[in-house]
Amino acid sequence: MYKYTCEGDISCGVNIVKDKKNMTDLEKKHSPVISAPGKVNKGELFEVTVEVGKYMKHPNTMGHFIQWIELYSGNTFLGRAEFTPEFSDPKIKMVVMLKHGHPLIAVERCNLHGIWSSEPKSIKVV
Numbered sequence: 001m002y003k004y005t006c007e008g009d010i011s012c013g014v015n016i017v018k019d020k021k022n023m024t025d026l027e028k029k030h031s032p033v034i035s036a037p038g039k040v041n042k043g044e045l046f047e048v049t050v051e052v053g054k055y056m057k058h059p060n061t062m063g064h065f066i067q068w069i070e071l072y073s074g075n076t077f078l079g080r081a082e083f084t085p086e087f088s089d090p091k092i093k094m095v096v097m098l099k100h101g102h103p104l105i106a107v108e109r110c111n112l113h114g115i116w117s118s119e120p121k122s123i124k125v126v
């Protein structure tokens, strides 16, 4: 995919953590974190967990909340979960299967702080 430049405007494009060893509070609250096996069998279902706010709790109020999380294998869409503030927390477990060893990528949207991507999670498909 083509990369557009937004020059620090978090409402533009897709935000990612700049320096994993020195994350800002904004990055800690918004970066989706993927938990998945490092190796899976081609065509077999397995579980992936995605959590927003793992490093630092994100607000979950009517005025400020995580609206949705999507999961991809490379550029291939795997699934999406939407949230109602206060009643649901932005942590999901998704059951998926892969045919290719493209990295898993989770993307989320905060209603105030825009769209954030996880770092790609490498996964070996055998």
Ligand SMILES: [Fe+2]
Pocket: 030, 058, 064, 065, 110, 111, 112, 113
């Ligand atoms: Fe936010």
